[in-house]
Amino acid sequence: MFGPATDRGSLVISGASGIVGAGKTMQLGSRLTPFGVRIAALDFPGAQDGIGRQYPGLVQAFGPEGAARIMGNVVRLTYDGKRLPEELGALDPRFLLEAVPEILEVKKAHYALFRAAFPGIEIRSVTSGFPSSALGVGIAHPAFPHGINKVW
Structure with missing residues (x-):
């Protein structure tokens, strides 16, 4: 999916500053960094700093050097x-994991932007509020409770 080592693409996590997006940035960053897959953590200006709040957990799990290496691979x-x-x-995005607010029009416009700019990109959502048939993309993790998802 991300290409050979000589031509690696990146993973984009949109909504990366929210609770779900920040967690996915840390989780997938820790798994993909050893393979040279860059993580693009994308969010709206002024979004909360969920990544900064998650960082102590990354240090606890991987130590200071490991956490620094993982975060050095994340482009915000x-x-x-x-x-x-x-x-x-x-960054040559190959995969978009979307965790933007639970507003259908926002999600669909977001996908349209990515499809226009990167026609071959794979897109998945971590929504808990919409079926894949409404979104037009697959759902990567449909069981997040609304208590932690960005429902507006």
Whole structure:
């Protein structure tokens, strides 16, 4: 999915500053860093710093050096919901894991942006509020309780 070692693409986690997105950034960052897969942590400007709040757990699990190595592979970017950041293109996104707010129109517009910019990208959602038939993408983890998901 991410390509050969000489041509690795990246994983984009959108909504990366929220509780679910930050957790997925840490979890998947720890698993994919050894394989040279960059993690693009994307969120709206002014979003809470969930990644910073999760960092002590990463240190506890992997030690200070391991946590620093994992976070050194994470590129944090913001976007306005209308245009993707130019820097994202250099990361060659191959997979989008979406954890943006539970607003169907926001999610669909988000997918449209990514499909237009990166036509071959795989997209999955971690929604707990919509079926895949409403989203038009697969659901990667459909069992998050609404108490921790961004329901607006």
